[in-house]
Amino acid sequence: MVARVQIPKEAKRGELIELRIVIQHPMETGYRHDEIGRLIKRNVITSLLCNLNGAEVFRAELSPGIAANPYLQFYTVAEASGEFEFSWIDDEGKRGSERQSIVVR
Amino acid sequence: MMRSLAAALVAAVVSAAPLARAQERGIPPEQIRSGSEFLGADLRALQGDDFANPGMLWVERGEELWRELTGSGARSCAGCHGEAATSMRGVAARYPRIDPESGKLLNLEGRINACRVARQGAAPFGYESENLLSITAYVARQSRGTPLSASIDGEAKRHFDSGRAYYYERRGQMNLSCAHCHEANWGKRLLSETISQGHPNPYPVYRLEWQAMGSLERRLRACLSGIRAEMLPYGAPEYLDLELFLAWRARGLPLEAPGVRR
Numbered sequence: 595m596v597a598r599v600q601i602p603k604e605a606k607r608g609e610l611i612e613l614r615i616v617i618q619h620p621m622e623t624g625y626r627h628d629e630i631g632r633l634i635k636r637n638v639i640t641s642l643l644c645n646l647n648g649a650e651v652f653r654a655e656l657s658p659g660i661a662a663n664p665y666l667q668f669y670t671v672a673e674a675s676g677e678f679e680f681s682w683i684d685d686e687g688k689r690g691s692e693r694q695s696i697v698v699r
Numbered sequence: 700m701m702r703s704l705a706a707a708l709v710a711a712v713v714s715a716a717p718l719a720r721a722q723e724r725g726i727p728p729e730q731i732r733s734g735s736e737f738l739g740a741d742l743r744a745l746q747g748d749d750f751a752n753p754g755m756l757w758v759e760r761g762e763e764l765w766r767e768l769t770g771s772g773a774r775s776c777a778g779c780h781g782e783a784a785t786s787m788r789g790v791a792a793r794y795p796r797i798d799p800e801s802g803k804l805l806n807l808e809g810r811i812n813a814c815r816v817a818r819q820g821a822a823p824f825g826y827e828s829e830n831l832l833s834i835t836a837y838v839a840r841q842s843r844g845t846p847l848s849a850s851i852d853g854e855a856k857r858h859f860d861s862g863r864a865y866y867y868e869r870r871g872q873m874n875l876s877c878a879h880c881h882e883a884n885w886g887k888r889l890l891s892e893t894i895s896q897g898h899p900n901p902y903p904v905y906r907l908e909w910q911a912m913g914s915l916e917r918r919l920r921a922c923l924s925g926i927r928a929e930m931l932p933y934g935a936p937e938y939l940d941l942e943l944f945l946a947w948r949a950r951g952l953p954l955e956a957p958g959v960r961r
Contacts, residue, residue, distance in 0.1 A: 596756045596757075596759050596760050597756075598750065598755065598756065598759060600750045614750055614751070616750070616751065616753065616755075616756065618756040618757075618760075620910070620911075621910075661907075661910060662910035662911065663753045663756060663910070663911075665751055665753070
């Protein structure tokens with residue numbers, strides 16, 4: 595599972611910053627059939643969390659209506675330097691995470 | 700007598716005309732347009748955004764594969780070719796091409812697999828496997844913006860001619876050739892879609908319909924299925940020949956991999 599995260603390396607205190615994440619994931623709806631007609635088991639990322647230094651910044655509940663390889667973009671106010679940690683889990687219980695740090699001046 | 704001779708001459712001239720134009724494209728050069736020009740502004744923006752473009756996930760995986768030690772010699776692509784950004788720049792735009800060692804026509808996927816087998820002592824990646832798509836996308840990405848320039852000289856000419864014949868041959872239950880849509884009717888609507896000119900410059904491509912990356916051959920199979928024709932297996936020589944014809948037909952268009960298409 596490849597994931598890419600984009601956040602600014604530096605920001606001024608109080609500045610609005612954009613955070614972007616894209617995760618390689620099939621987001622299998624559970625309504626599709628394979629080539630011999632068996633139902634393909636649902637497997638979507640159900641929740642995604644973004645923390646800064648352990649404190650929650652953003653949380654999303656995802657559902658089968660969201661396309662494969664989900665892309666999320668959101669904003670926060672830069673208040674402190676530290677490490678953003680994105681973590682997510684899918685229906686199969688597979689977890690993924692990405693970290694990236696920011697310096698706030 | 701004179702009249703019938705004149706008629707025969709006219710007939711000869713008329714039938715020779717397509718032959719005389721054999722080395723010209725069905726679409727005049729000034730009208731050649733990349734498929735991205737038929738996309739909406741949103742998808743064009745998605746393709747142009749190196750972060751949001753979902754194909755970049757495969758490119759990133761491809762970069763890992765480029766550096767991974769593999770095979771009996773525990774060699775990586777980077778071990779011989781170094782930094783792809785310099786060594787692979789412009790390479791993808793020259794494919795498909797004749798492999799000088801085997802004399803066979805290879806597309807980029809075939810070239811990568813040939814290298815894996817002969818130089819790395821590794822098993823070839825399966826056609827349309829995630830690994831093959833990833834490494835192909837990574838290598839093709841290094842040529843973004845380079846105009847397509849596949850050679851049809853020498854040994855390649857035979858493949859080009861057969862690819863060209865395949866392109867213009869009617870097939871399937873709908874009895875259509877590639878040219879009926881992509882040369883005679885490009886720019887018009889087919890239900891909700893605008894028919895493109897069918898150029899290979901964005902491949903491998905992230906297609907929204909697939910929700911995944913796919914090769915040019917996967918797209919060709921989708922077209923064949925659409926006209927209810929027989930789909931050939933991946934890697935079939937007919938596809939390779941057709942890919943060469945398509946690359947020649949799109950010559951001059953900048954490579955866009957990894958492209959985004961509907």
